[in-house]
Amino acid sequence: MQRVPVISPGGHPLMPTIASRARRWLRQGKAKVYPNDLNVFAIQLIFNPSGHDTQDVAIGIDPGKLFSGVGVQSYKATLLKLHLILPFPNVTKKMTARRILRRARRGRRINRKLPYDQRCHKAKRFDNRVHKKLPPSIRANRQLELRVVKEIVRLFPISNIVYEYIKARGDKGFSPVMVGQKVMLKWLEKLAPTTTQYGWQTSNLRQWLKLTKEKTDKSKAVAETHSNDGVALAASHFVKWKEWHDKNAHGGYWDGQVVATVAPFKVIARVGVYRRQLHFENPDSHKPNLNQYRKRKGGTITPFGFRSGDFVQAEKAGKTYRGWVGGYTQTAKSKKVSVYDHNWKRIGQFSPNKVKLLKRSCRLCVA
Template sequence: MYRVPVISKKGKPLMPTKPSRARRWLKEGKVVIHKNDLQQFAVQLTVDSGEETQPVAVGIDPGKHYSGIGVQSGQATLFTAHLELPFQKVKDRMEQRAMMRRGRRGRRINRKLPFNQRAHRQKRFDNRRGHKLPPSIKANRQLEYRVVKELSQLFPICSIVYEIVKARGDKGFSPVMVGQKVMTEKWLPQIAPVTTKYGWETWSRREFLGLEKDQQKSNPSPATHAVDGVALASHQFLTYRQIKGDRGWHEGRVEITNAPFLVIKRPPVSRRQLHLMLPAQGGVRRKYGGTITRHNFRKGDYVEAERKGSIYRGWVSGDTKSKVSISNFDWKRIAQFSKNKVELLQRSTGLICKQETAFVGATRC
């Protein structure tokens, strides 16, 4: 059975409750619906109550293109998610930006002049700092941090378990290794204490819990990465004890239950371009990119539109002089609607979430 996040009257996350109890509280006026950026059904108390909580852990299985997150308590699985990371999109845009910059410099500099007379701009300051994260890796880690930060406002998180990658011997270097240190030592400790685990420990715990694993990493299903997040989070409640030889046992208790499963990603909105690939005729550049539309909507806003008696819901992805373009979760345009037939449901939060088939688990250990 699912659990509904509960927020205290003062805004502190409490232990989740059953949906039936949350509905009863709504009828009695004891709670109101709590809006959040993950678009999860949550309630906030309007009356004073106790603030005792139980341990809740978050497991993060980071990747290059996809990551998995699981929120687990000792008695239930509370939340699972599959993150579609912006690695490839950011990488492509950075390469395009470099190419456009090279083109502008080539047009600006007159190579017929001697080198000392060319219009080379001298550096204005030393911007060559060390220990900088590549933009593509930084965007990946920022999305993971953003989701965990939102979860910390819904659940009383007491610990975070993060899987780290370690290249040994002659194995190739993995981009997933970049950014591990800043996540485990700088960003995530601001939310809760962080514990690190290796991949083989995640595999061993997943096998012990009996969770199925899908090797097709691009599938937006709980079995691809979310199960690893749940397995990592279970380390908070299960400890493996080993004696001499290969004999050992697990101490503690954890129960894997059904939980909501979300697919989360950033809206792929293009940034505003001040320069195009080729110079425009007459020096007048066409409008490209940006988040502002002409109809008081922002790209990424979740809206509802009506056409010929049918209702459509999606995210704002563009506009024309009199219409608004609405796209689905895959950022494929549904249609263009009249601006008067579009109603705002939620302002853009920088995240788009899609509720998928629920995570199914029924394991007690």
Template sequence: MFDSVGEETQTRKRFITMLRVPVLSPSGKPLMPTKPSRARRWIRDGVALGKWSDLGVFYVQLTQQPSGEETQPIAVGVDPGKLYSGVGVQSPKATLFLAHLVLPFPAVKDRMKQRRMMRRGRRGRRINRNWAYSQRAHRQKRFNNRRQNKLPPSIRANRQLELRVVTELCRLFPVSNIVYEYVKAKGSKSFSPVMVGQKVMLGWLSKLAQVKTQFGYETANLRTALRLVKSKDKSAQTPETHAVDGLTLACSELVKYEPFHTANTHGHTWKGLVQLTPSIFKVIRRPPISRRQLHLMVPAKG
């Protein structure tokens, strides 16, 4: 019993040692993350202040100007989905962050449906059907509301949650590249919630860092080469479900599938070096807040 407790303590210590703490300069510029022991020493000596980000990630902000601000390439991978998305942050020497996003697609879709029903009910009660049609209280259209160039609210909510998480990560880490898994299908597939809004999302991400796209089969090939295991239970809130794909997308900036030629053979092989380590794992969802609960309000007498 004591041996098992001791082994568990040692494992936990090794896990904490391999984690990385984000570091910000006095002006708020993200620097390379550091070890937890060094961060504790900085806080103890008054060199840095410990803070918490909106993602629930602990970071330190230096109170003195650092001697250098050189950074290594850090990539963020985003695996978008309809109900869940995966996000991973990777540097050449360590895995920095993993996240499983629970997207608000079904909740927003149901609320929009209920809002539409309540609105139709209010308009129906407002109209006096005893009058002629030309004299009824119909509000005339004020603009062309059939432009067909806007995102549905449910899909926009999905992409905005992903954008919010990536934006917070860019504030914590010196992100150099963002890799986004691009969904492509033959024919007209505009009904797919994953495909709709991809171009808009890429435009949003391009304002944060350099953006690259990658197809799903490329992600699967690299995940196999990295010997990462993916769970088939898509609803499980574990790193192996969707965050592993985000991590694989981030690693695609550090490991490339390139051709090689020798005197006797030729072909393709994986080139590059990346070290996968334990990291922080977060399950992120939107808080269930309704600012205008029109979809919950049903008129009643009295």
């Protein structure tokens, strides 16, 4: 039976309740719908509750390079499952393009016919070999996970966070997931007590909980790919493996109590906003003078009242679509708004009067 998050009148999370009781409170005027960035159905009490006592609720985070899984678990039920599509490839692509453009500008500015000490070299702004900087792609991954965890903390009375610790194999082994996980743990410790667990421990507990694992295609946006691992990580707060030894034998057993149940499942990605730039790098091939005309690039506003990342409903040819605003085109003959899905693939271009705003941008695509 699915649980609904409950928020106190002061904005503090309480223990979730069953859906039928939440609907009854709404009908009786005892509660109202609580909006949140994760689009999880939650309610906020209008009157003070009889008590504020809460039980342990844990978050399990299974970090990855391209995808991450998050699970929220109490000892009685699974509360939420999340599949995160990480921005690693997009950020890497943007950083590569930025590096190419920067080197091209330096090459055009410096007169290499002069001696080295007479060239117009730009002074460095900082020494990037001294400080321990996180690569932007990995920082973006961890920041998306942190953003989601902060939203969960606003919905559930979180008592513990369990983070899967990645360890590279060999002396020269390197994993992008390893980089920055110490920083991530410091961020999480500010929200709730945080512990770590290795992947093989997660696998054993997931099998004991009888949660399936999709290993053929881990890019599938289903609960079996990554979010079940998050549930197993969260369940490790309630169940521990204990070994016993005897003179003639030895073994072990799972000590504790936890129940994995059906829970709401969400797919979350970051909005693919293009930052405002002067123009595209290459001229428009549709214009006769290729050396002069370059199209406008980026920006978060449109002349039609929408912003990039707004969740909208659009109509075309009698069909209704839902997605996120990603840009617009405006010419003398037509005006169009581009709508994208959560994978940031364009659904189509729609007339502005056929587009209806449902929710303002929160920089998250929740499907």
